[in-house]
Amino acid sequence: MNPFSYQNGTLMAEAVDLQHLAKTYGTPLYVYSRAALEERWQAFDQAFGAQPHLVCYAVKTNSNIAVLNVLAKIGAGFDIVSQGELERVLRAGGDPKKVVFSGVAKQPAEIKRALEVGIRCFNIESHAELERIQEVAQQLNKIAPISIRVNPDVDAKTHPYISTGLKDNKFGVDINTAPELYQLAAQHSHIQPIGIDCHIGSQLTEIKPFVDALERVLALKAQLTQQGIELHHLDLGGGLGIQYTDETPPAINEYIAALLAKLNDTQIEVIIEPGRAIAGNAGVLLTQVEFLKPTAHKNFAIIDAAMNDLIRPALYQSFMDIIAVTPRTDGSDAQWDLVGPVCETGDFLGKGRNLNLKAGDLLAVKSAGAYGFTMASNYNTRPRAAEIMVDGAEAHLIRRRETYDDLIGLESVITE
C-alpha cells in the first residue's frame, strides 16, 4: 500500500488531509502511517511461512514509542544498539525476550540492564566485548546468551558510509577468525553461544549480497557444528533497501524467498533486523516554503525544515523526493534548490528540483519515516519537529514539538 496519495488535489496520509495537519501542528512535521508500518512488518513475518523466525525491527530507524508500540502489538521483536533504545522498547510494551542487542561498544551498565530484563541475545562485535559481557554476567550470576557478529566480507554495493560487511569496517569480526572466538566463548562460565549474527549494510537494492552472506554464515555454522558448538539461530541483520527515486529494490517476499531457498529446509530459527524497509516509506516530512530567492545563477527556495531535521541529503548526498502537498494549477515549474535556515552550505534537502512554487506552499519530503527524526539534532538551537501518527481518519500527536525550555533548560550558567 502507499499510505500517501492525492485526493481532490491534495496529498493525504491514509484518510487525513496533510494541509490540515500542518495548520494544526505547524511545520516541520513528521507524519507516519500506522497501516503502512504494520503492513510492512507483517510482510516480512508472513514471508517466512513455516520457517522458525523472528522479525526484529531496528529501533534506530524510527524509535518513537508509538511506532514501537504499534509493532510490539503485532508481535515484533526489536534490534537495539543502546540502553536508551532498550528503555524505549520496554516503555512501548515490547517483549525483552524478543530483543537482540547490537553495537560495537556496549557499556557495562547497558549490559547489566539487558541481562536483568532478560533479552534474547547479545550480538558481540569483538573479543574485548566478549570479555566485558562475561565479567558483567558473572557479577550478576547470570548466563549471557550471545551470537558473534561476523563480517562475511561481501560487497553490499551501497553508499560507503552505510556499508558494514567489508573487512575494513569497524563492525563485527572477520568470519575466518570467528571459530576461534566461538571456542573461547564456549569456555566462558557465564556465556552461552546461541547464534551467528551478520549485517552487511543498509539500503541494499540487490538480493545477491544477502544470499552470499548467508552462504558464508551457513558454512561457518557447519564448521562450528563439527567443533561441537550447536547454535539455535542465524541473525542475518537488516539492510533491505526502499525506493527513494528510481531504485528497484527486491520486494520483501522476494528477498525472504531467496533466503529460504538458500536455507534449503534447514530448520534453524532465522532472525532479521529490518528497519528502513518497514519505516522508510511509512513517513513524510512536511515543510513550508518560507521565501523564494531567485538569483542570477540559481533559484533557492528556503524552506522551514533543515539539515538538523533531516540530515540524509547533507550526510550521504541522498536523494529524497520532494512533492507539493497541493500542486498548483496556476504558474509553472522552475528549477529550485530546496535549502533550510541552518548556517551551513551543506544545508539542503534537495537540489535542482522542478517544482511550481510560491512562498507559503506546503511540501512533503517522501520516504522520511526512516533515519529522519532519529538523526535530527538541535543544531542552531532549533527545536526538533513534532511527530504525528495517522491511523485511518485519526491523527495522533506522538511527540510534541520541542520548546525553547526543552532545549535550554538542561544548562546553567556558572555563578561566579
Ligand SMILES: Cc1ncc(COP(=O)(O)O)c(C=O)c1O
Ligand atoms: C546491526 C544493524 N541491524 C539492522 C540495521 C537496520 O538496517 P536497515 O534500516 O538498512 O534495515 C542496521 C542499520 O544499518 C544495523 O546496523
Ligand SMILES: N[C@@H](CCCC[NH3+])C(=O)O
Ligand atoms: N542512517 C543511515 C543508514 C545507516 C544505518 C545504520 N546502521 C541512512 O539514513 O541511510
